[in-house]
Amino acid sequence: MHLTFDQHLFSQSGLDSGSLTLLGSIVHSFHEPGEYRGSVHKVGGGQAVFYISVDKNSSAAQVNIDLAALREYAGTGDQHCCDKRADNHFTVNPKGYVVFHVSRGSGGFDVHVRRAVEDQKERVFNSQQLEAGDIFSAVIIRPGLYSVVNQLERAKAELTVTYPEIDKVAYRPPAPERIQVSSKGFEPARVELKPGQGLVFDVKVSARIVIDLIKPDDGPTHDRKTPPRGWSKHALPEIKL
Secondary structure, eight states: OOOOOOGGGGGGGOOOTTTTTTTTTEEEEEOEEEEEEEEEEEEEEEEEEEEEEEEEEOOOOOOEEEEEHHHHHHHHHHSSTTOOOGGGEEETTTTTTEEEEEOOSOOOOOEEEEESSOOOOOOEEEETOOOOTTTTEEEOSEEEEEEEEETTTEEEEEEEOOOOOOOOOOOOOOOOEEEETTTTTTSSSEEEOOTEEEEEEEOOOOOOOEEEEEOOOOTTTTTTTOTTTTOOOOOOOOOOO
């Protein structure tokens, strides 16, 4: 999955797996075949509905669900929020993955999925409470010191994003780093990244991962009016499953 930056990225310094923005995405696998009904929520707004068919005969190993696009369409009033349409119905193999992401805008979305025809109160997936097997992928742009907290397990980690060195060639972020989220906490508990470098959390226990900026690092030339060369546009890293 490749997404490009927009202006909202530069006003976002923190991340929350339970409130997705352009900077984060969640990967979940629905192992049981069947029909699922999902809803996308945002604080202060309504909801958008989508459907997932988990089909053993499907050749789709991965399906990407853009939460921003679903909410925008639901907000037009052209269709009822709960109608099943081609643009809100997805199909994936039980051995495949569903990637929830935000392509544009300020974000702040959470996702809930349940069986389409069974107990409507029983949720199969809740992005505000990730479970074992889920993946949270994050991209940190602004250099500085960050705290990383699993709000459901009280585990903590420390993240440092270094200031980029100005070179003759355009800057390209390195490959993503991975962190295990287990009953022991975050492993490793201290991580150092380059700006724009991805960070992939492999979830083993219940988790809501929140990343907050503690101390920004604006570098030796923080008063310059133009960003470092090569910062104008990058793609979010592809998640290797």
